[in-house]
Amino acid sequence: MSHKTIEQFSEEAKILIADYVTRVDDLKAKERTKIPAQEMPAQDPSIRVNNLDEVALGYTMEQARIEAMRCLQCVKKNCVDDCPVKIDIPRFIDHVAHSDFEGAAGVIKEASLLPAICGRVCPQEVQCQQSCTVGKALKDVDKAVAIGRLERFVADWERMTGRISIPEIKPETGKKVAVVGSGPAGLVVAADCRRQGHHVTIFEAFHKLGGVLRYGIPEFRLPNDIIDREIETLSAMGVEIKTNFVVGKTRKLMDLINKDGYDAIFLGTGAGLPVFMNIEGENLVGVFSANEYLTRANLMRAFEKGKADTPIYPSKKIAVLGGGNVAMDAARMAKRLGAEKVYVVYRRTEVEMPARKEEVMHAKEEGIEFLFLQNAKRILGDEKGKVNGIECLRYELGEPDSSGRRRPVELANSEFILDVDTVIVAIGNSSNPLISQSNPEINVNKWGNIIVDENQKTSMEKIFAGGDIVLGAATVILAMGEGRRAADSINKLLSS
Amino acid sequence: MNKILFKKQLSKDVYLMRIAAPMIAEERAAGQFIILQVDDDYGERIPLTIADADIKEGSITIIYQVVGKSTHALSKMKVGDALPALVGPLGTATHIENFGTVVCVGGGIGVAPLHPIAQALKNAGNKVIIIIGARNKELIILEEEMKTIADELIICTDDGSYGRIGLVTEPLKEVCEREEKPNMVIAIGPPLMMKFCSETTRPFGVFTQVSLNTIMVDGTGMCGGCRVNVGNQVKFVCVDGPEFDGHKVDFDNMINRLNSYKEIERDVHNCYLDALVDEKESKI
Ligand SMILES: Cc1cc2nc3c(=O)[nH]c(=O)nc-3n(C[C@H](O)[C@H](O)[C@H](O)COP(=O)(O)OP(=O)(O)OC[C@H]3O[C@@H](n4cnc5c(N)ncnc54)[C@H](O)[C@@H]3O)c2cc1C
Ligand SMILES: Cc1cc2nc3c(=O)[nH]c(=O)nc-3n(C[C@H](O)[C@H](O)[C@H](O)COP(=O)(O)OP(=O)(O)OC[C@H]3O[C@@H](n4cnc5c(N)ncnc54)[C@H](O)[C@@H]3O)c2cc1C
Numbered sequence: 001m002s003h004k005t006i007e008q009f010s011e012e013a014k015i016l017i018a019d020y021v022t023r024v025d026d027l028k029a030k031e032r033t034k035i036p037a038q039e040m041p042a043q044d045p046s047i048r049v050n051n052l053d054e055v056a057l058g059y060t061m062e063q064a065r066i067e068a069m070r071c072l073q074c075v076k077k078n079c080v081d082d083c084p085v086k087i088d089i090p091r092f093i094d095h096v097a098h099s100d101f102e103g104a105a106g107v108i109k110e111a112s113l114l115p116a117i118c119g120r121v122c123p124q125e126v127q128c129q130q131s132c133t134v135g136k137a138l139k140d141v142d143k144a145v146a147i148g149r150l151e152r153f154v155a156d157w158e159r160m161t162g163r164i165s166i167p168e169i170k171p172e173t174g175k176k177v178a179v180v181g182s183g184p185a186g187l188v189v190a191a192d193c194r195r196q197g198h199h200v201t202i203f204e205a206f207h208k209l210g211g212v213l214r215y216g217i218p219e220f221r222l223p224n225d226i227i228d229r230e231i232e233t234l235s236a237m238g239v240e241i242k243t244n245f246v247v248g249k250t251r252k253l254m255d256l257i258n259k260d261g262y263d264a265i266f267l268g269t270g271a272g273l274p275v276f277m278n279i280e281g282e283n284l285v286g287v288f289s290a291n292e293y294l295t296r297a298n299l300m301r302a303f304e305k306g307k308a309d310t311p312i313y314p315s316k317k318i319a320v321l322g323g324g325n326v327a328m329d330a331a332r333m334a335k336r337l338g339a340e341k342v343y344v345v346y347r348r349t350e351v352e353m354p355a356r357k358e359e360v361m362h363a364k365e366e367g368i369e370f371l372f373l374q375n376a377k378r379i380l381g382d383e384k385g386k387v388n389g390i391e392c393l394r395y396e397l398g399e400p401d402s403s404g405r406r407r408p409v410e411l412a413n414s415e416f417i418l419d420v421d422t423v424i425v426a427i428g429n430s431s432n433p434l435i436s437q438s439n440p441e442i443n444v445n446k447w448g449n450i451i452v453d454e455n456q457k458t459s460m461e462k463i464f465a466g467g468d469i470v471l472g473a474a475t476v477i478l479a480m481g482e483g484r485r486a487a488d489s490i491n492k493l494l495s496s
Numbered sequence: 497m498n499k500i501l502f503k504k505q506l507s508k509d510v511y512l513m514r515i516a517a518p519m520i521a522e523e524r525a526a527g528q529f530i531i532l533q534v535d536d537d538y539g540e541r542i543p544l545t546i547a548d549a550d551i552k553e554g555s556i557t558i559i560y561q562v563v564g565k566s567t568h569a570l571s572k573m574k575v576g577d578a579l580p581a582l583v584g585p586l587g588t589a590t591h592i593e594n595f596g597t598v599v600c601v602g603g604g605i606g607v608a609p610l611h612p613i614a615q616a617l618k619n620a621g622n623k624v625i626i627i628i629g630a631r632n633k634e635l636i637i638l639e640e641e642m643k644t645i646a647d648e649l650i651i652c653t654d655d656g657s658y659g660r661i662g663l664v665t666e667p668l669k670e671v672c673e674r675e676e677k678p679n680m681v682i683a684i685g686p687p688l689m690m691k692f693c694s695e696t697t698r699p700f701g702v703f704t705q706v707s708l709n710t711i712m713v714d715g716t717g718m719c720g721g722c723r724v725n726v727g728n729q730v731k732f733v734c735v736d737g738p739e740f741d742g743h744k745v746d747f748d749n750m751i752n753r754l755n756s757y758k759e760i761e762r763d764v765h766n767c768y769l770d771a772l773v774d775e776k777e778s779k780i
């Protein structure tokens with residue numbers, strides 16, 4: 001497949017749009033479903049594997065308008081039902097179709113605080129786009145209206161034209177809210193509580209804000225500039241920020257209330273502790289959790305060789321174990337850091353893979369090799385304790401398991417050896433133990449996730465929680481949704 | 497921002513610094529550590545034990561040995577400079593109680609983290625025997641401070657330039673052989689030293705605690721880089737440790753993992769030193 005440049009996409013779209021633009025309001029449903037779905041322009045794969053710039057380049061203005069015209073403006077809004085924060089999708093898309101991007105931004109902002117981020121990283125094909133009428137009519141979810149890309153377009157347009165406005169802040173209430181963790185859940189709580197006039201402090205363990213948005217998801221998928229802008233907005237709103245501050249260690253959780261006068265606390269501490277497979281050889285030199293690998297590369301900037309002090313393991317042949325977004329990010333980062341061969345080893349097939357489709361497609365274009373229906377049995381090492389291969393097993397799909405996915409069953413005597421020098425384990429995270437360790441009175445489930453009620457309240461007075469620490473490893477938009485609900489509860493509590 | 501309040505060179509490559517960190521001073525307990533960066537964009541996150549704290553001054557004390565780029569850059573910072581990032585106290589605190597007789601063994605820079613622990617054990621009413629080891633006389637630190645705590649102080653050097661000649665494991669064995677066997681041993685120093693201290697006490701069945709200094713990134717249980725095998729279970733040093741039962745630690749694996757980046761670090765360090773030399777020469 002030859003690579004299409006953004007200029008080519010732009011030319012095509014300009015020709016197409018001439019035909020529709022005069023009849024925006026009169027297009028019949030049939031005509032709309034015939035409008036070609038707009039593809040996302042991207043950097044040429046052979047070039048992008050050598051840089052960290054964003055892969056997806058974003059729709060051109062004409063592309064956005066054409067894509068928006070594909071929306072049928074359904075009365076029964078399936079798409080909205082499947083968006084965790086209930087953005088009024090047809091309404092914002094209608095504004096895009098009419099070139100009113102400012103209006104579109106206004107609609108999105110009613111429901112979502114971080115559209116530039118969600119438009120980029122939401123797994124749209126299993127959320128808003130999953131039951132889109134257009135996709136259903138064309139019997140292909142990939143042909144659904146590209147809601148996420150349109151959302152991203154609108155957010156980028158707003159950012160690029162410098163139109164981001166600082167939300168209005170109600171008069172100071174004198175009440176104080178502590179937000180623990182600066183991932184998407186915490187950022188939303190900070191904004192929503194500050195808007196009500198409360199004093200808000202974000203406490204973050206790391207030296208930089210953003211949580212997984214910063215240290216997990218790489219620059220080539222979510223540029224740091226975008227996170228920085230969101231944080232600037234928070235600062236401009238008067239949110240106080242304390243980095244290098246581990247709640248539960250630097251200060252006890254209850255001291256924030258009892259000594260420092262906070263009236264409510266939100267815990268958005270995220271997933272933690274990477275899960276390992278418990279197989280032989282997992283502690284050999286050259287075996288990393290995806291968290292460690294990506295943190296070294298992203299947060300500690302190990303990709304900027306010569307500048308960063310934090311080293312990253314020099315790998316030639318890497319196997320990434322797992323099939324989610326984390327695995328894709330680790331694999332694609334490894335390629336950019338110079339690995340010659342990168343394998344993704346996954347127990348099931350491509351259909352069951354939880355990663356976003358676009359990431360899988362991009363990974364393939366970048367030369368990542370997928371080994372489906374295979375899994376590591378043990379990791380092999382040389383006499384110096386360094387990885388020099390993994391022994392894998394082949395699988396087939398059997399009966400569906402409790403998750404509804406067909407269970408992989410190993411094939412007897414199917415062992416073979418994969419020649420690699422590095423193994424990155426990306427099979428999930430359990431919960432961050434810091435808070436529950438130092439506050440045994442907080443109720444957690446057997447995986448260590450904090451238990452909350454329907455208002456995101458924990459078993460402790462004045463303490464709320466949300467995001468991955470409650471859901472287990474989930475998604476950005478779900479974390480934000482929980483943050484929004486928690487902020488509502490906190491605002492209610494503080495106004496009573 | 498954490499200002500450097502005081503700086504002193506203790507031996508050729510070892511420095512002591514007092515750094516403003518009022519909250520950490522208040523919360524910390526013996527056995528805990530901090531992570532600092534000399535640059536918060538490109539700097540490495542380096543873990544260092546809190547050797548002491550002064551709540552009144554709002555300061556913590558660190559004692560560190562220059563081994564690579566970050567510790568070297570830190571040693572070049574001056575009183576009044578501020579560290580862009582410093583977080584703590586991390587890790588779990590040492591379990592302190594009156595065990596009876598305890599032996600505290602410190603090797604090289606390990607004497608620094610040992611000092612607050614020995615102090616706390618003394619305050620809890622223990623009889624404290626302290627063994628300090630170093631390659632030579634120049635490298636012995638905190639002798640005076642330890643003297644005031646110890647019921648008995650034994651010093652050894654590899655080359656015999658001070659105290660007894662030999663390794664710390666010899667006096668440790670002798671103490672274990674005494675009629676009044678110690679109730680507990682705590683050993684802190686280079687991994688090999690902790691390994692051999694654990695081997696020395698194993699036949700005597702004396703519980704031996706070690707403080708592991710693995711590679712770390714976040715220090716909050718997120719990355720898994722600090723994992724070690726303890727009793728055939730994977731433990732994370734930053735949240736489960738840093739102290740563990742030395743008889744259960746897989747030291748060989750730990751030492752291997754500690755050397756993961758040795759070659760790269762050496763290159764980085766050498767480049768960095770070359771650059772410093774160039775800089776100096778260009779000034780001449
Ligand atoms: C590599 C990777 C790729 C991903 N890709 C996608 C994707 O494409 N799409 C998607 O929707 N989701 C993706 N996810 C998942 C998504 O990032 C998470 O679900 C989301 O970030 C969770 O948000 P959060 O606010 O709950 O916590 P986090 O983002 O995990 O943030 C928690 C923050 O709290 C801080 N913290 C923890 N404990 C303390 C404490 N005691 N005191 C102070 N601070 C503390 C942490 O340092 C961290 O900064 C990905 C995750 C990873 C790891
Ligand atoms: C919990 C904990 C407490 C510590 N307390 C102290 C302390 O009080 N005083 C002190 O001087 N040091 C202490 N260390 C070790 C200290 O963190 C390292 O010496 C430091 O990170 C090295 O950084 P660098 O950039 O100067 O050297 P680098 O260039 O990173 O490394 C130089 C050499 O040191 C080795 N090395 C790298 N990291 C470590 C490490 N974590 N431990 C041992 N060797 C390492 C490498 O193999 C390399 O060959 C502690 C480590 C831990 C985990």
Ligand code: SF4
Nearest residue numbers: 083118122127128148
């Ligand atoms: S926030 Fe996510 S799910 Fe909702 S409309 Fe945007 S991309 Fe879709």
Ligand code: SF4
Nearest residue numbers: 071072074079132133
């Ligand atoms: S379901 Fe699809 S076509 Fe219908 S309103 Fe939503 S985005 Fe438009």
Ligand code: FES
Nearest residue numbers: 715717719720734
């Ligand atoms: S340092 Fe990252 S988990 Fe311990």
